[in-house]
Amino acid sequence: MAVVLTLAGVxxxxxxxxxxxxxxxxxxxxxxxxxxxxxxxxxSAFGRDALNAVEGSGAxxxxxxxxxxxxxxxxxxxxxxxxxxxSRRRRS
Amino acid sequence: xxxxxxxxxxxxxxxxxxxxxxxxxxPRQADSARRDTTRAVERNAERQSRDFGALSxxxxxxxxxxxxxxxxxxxxxTDGDLTIEAGRTVTGPIAVFAGTLTVxxxxxxxxISLGGDVVVAQGGVVTGNAVAVEGEVRRAxxxxxxxALTLGGVLTSEGQEPIVSNERxxxxxxxxxxxxWLCVLLVIGVGVLVFAQxxxxxxxxxxETRFWRSFGMGLIGELAAFPVLVLMxxxxxxxxxxxxxxxxxxxxxxxxxxxxxTLGFVAIARLTGGALGSDAVRRLSARGSALRGVVIGTxxxxxxxxxxxxxxxxxxxxxxxxxxxxxxTFVAVTAGLGATILSRxxxxxxxxxxxxxxxxxxxxxxxxxxxxxxxxxxxTSRKREPV
Numbered sequence: 215m216a217v218v219l220t221l222a223g224v225x226x227x228x229x230x231x232x233x234x235x236x237x238x239x240x241x242x243x244x245x246x247x248x249x250x251x252x253x254x255x256x257x258s259a260f261g262r263d264a265l266n267a268v269e270g271s272g273a274x275x276x277x278x279x280x281x282x283x284x285x286x287x288x289x290x291x292x293x294x295x296x297x298x299x300x301s302r303r304r305r306s
Numbered sequence: 307x308x309x310x311x312x313x314x315x316x317x318x319x320x321x322x323x324x325x326x327x328x329x330x331x332x333p334r335q336a337d338s339a340r341r342d343t344t345r346a347v348e349r350n351a352e353r354q355s356r357d358f359g360a361l362s363x364x365x366x367x368x369x370x371x372x373x374x375x376x377x378x379x380x381x382x383x384t385d386g387d388l389t390i391e392a393g394r395t396v397t398g399p400i401a402v403f404a405g406t407l408t409v410x411x412x413x414x415x416x417x418i419s420l421g422g423d424v425v426v427a428q429g430g431v432v433t434g435n436a437v438a439v440e441g442e443v444r445r446a447x448x449x450x451x452x453x454a455l456t457l458g459g460v461l462t463s464e465g466q467e468p469i470v471s472n473e474r475x476x477x478x479x480x481x482x483x484x485x486x487w488l489c490v491l492l493v494i495g496v497g498v499l500v501f502a503q504x505x506x507x508x509x510x511x512x513x514e515t516r517f518w519r520s521f522g523m524g525l526i527g528e529l530a531a532f533p534v535l536v537l538m539x540x541x542x543x544x545x546x547x548x549x550x551x552x553x554x555x556x557x558x559x560x561x562x563x564x565x566x567x568t569l570g571f572v573a574i575a576r577l578t579g580g581a582l583g584s585d586a587v588r589r590l591s592a593r594g595s596a597l598r599g600v601v602i603g604t605x606x607x608x609x610x611x612x613x614x615x616x617x618x619x620x621x622x623x624x625x626x627x628x629x630x631x632x633x634x635t636f637v638a639v640t641a642g643l644g645a646t647i648l649s650r651x652x653x654x655x656x657x658x659x660x661x662x663x664x665x666x667x668x669x670x671x672x673x674x675x676x677x678x679x680x681x682x683x684x685x686t687s688r689k690r691e692p693v
Contacts, residue, residue: 259632259636260625260628260629260632261618261624261625261628263445263624263625264625264628264629266444266445266446266447267446267447267625270427270428270446270447271428271447282629283629283633286629286630286633286634287633287636287637290633290634290637290638291521291637291641294517294574294577294578294637294638294641295517295518296581297577297578297581298513298514298517298577298581299514300581301510301514301577301578301580301581301599302514302515304580304581305514305580
């Protein structure tokens with residue numbers, strides 16, 4: 215048992231570096247994929263021109279754009295809520 | 307003792323191996339970076355030599371194209387990148403070869419890049435057309451009074467018909483795409499009404515009575531969709547048979563999610579359309595009313611995308627309309643998905659309101675027909691308090 219455990223330990227030690235490298239590469243790739251997929255998602259939703267305009271306008275422009283999107287989001291949610299109430303009244 | 311010694315040796319070996327690997331990996335990374343740089347330099351050199359070598363031919367070929375505006379003489383074409391600085395005005399046509407033409411100031415006429423991009427940055431103005439051959443026209447906050455035209459296949463492939471794309475064509479294809487989605491969703495909506503109206507009504511009921519909860523559940527569902535898929539794959543990977551089932555499970559999961567999203571979207575379209583209109587709608591049958599709601603709601607929700615696509619060439623309005631359409635669609639899909647989850651795809655209706663307490667005088671109703679058991683007077687189990 216001790217010999218088996220020791221051999222396993224030696225094997226793990228010899229291979230730990232490659233596992234470490236694999237993990238590092240994997241994390242880097244996942245991060246890159248996440249960033250690029252988020253960007254492409256935003257690009258397909260809002261358009262490349264919108265993203266370029268926001269990027270070109272700096273931090274203030276980004277904050278204003280985010281504020282506008284959140285305001286529209288809130289209005290849309292409230293609008294659908296009003297529609298839900300109206301639809302319920304109409305059907306009852 | 308021997309075992310202990312061996313176990314103690316393991317960390318030492320690990321440290322040694324790691325140091326060796328780091329020493330190995332440093333030159334590897336340097337090699338890789340060097341290879342990347344060399345490749346990029348080679349690519350640039352190849353592109354430049356190819357483009358520069360064929361400048362007069364390329365100009366002749368491009369001049370022959372009916373969509374290309376007037377080009378300057380070959381001697382007036384700038385090699386490589388050119389930037390028109392802010393506050394500066396140049397008279398066009400202005401052209402660069404194998405480089406990027408960046409406009410920060412004003413170009414009175416056409417701005418052309420042969421084998422590169424045209425970038426009209428914030429504050430930049432091109433009063434004519436912006437043309438990029440084998441490149442891209444980027445409107446980064448600037449104004450192009452004419453057309454933004456992109457040509458492909460002129461410099462790269464001999465004898466082939468150039469691929470031309472301009473904003474008008476791009477707008478047309480965007481409008482076509484939005485209209486196609488509108489038609490597809492209308493067909494799906496009618497299909498849901500015909501084959502699964504009861505499920506649809508279940509989802510609509512949930513949206514009407516528990517809207518906020520539906521929206522919250524939709525947000526949770528969207529955030530959890532990917533982790534649940536990963537968990538499912540991990541759970542299947544534990545067993546040998548499960549490993550074989552992973553591809554089918556992934557496809558089934560994606561299809562189920564798409565089905566839930568579609569049912570939710572049709573439900574919220576039905577709700578939106580059902581909320582609009584005059585009281586004359588009440589005279590319609592249940593199915594007619596539902597059909598009217600689905601059609602009006604779908605046209606409203608997708609109409610925003612059609613309008614955004616049609617006005618995409620208008621600098622600010624197009625962006626704002628598209629942002630509004632995307633945000634409203636996100637809310638609609640989220641609330642619809644949440645209602646679909648809450649109602650178990652419409653199979654679980656909204657709980658009926660609690661029944662009213664029985665009228666205490668009901669027991670006094672006379673029994674009209676012989677043989678029917680008379681009502682009993684309700685008795686209370688509460689004990690009378692002693693006087």
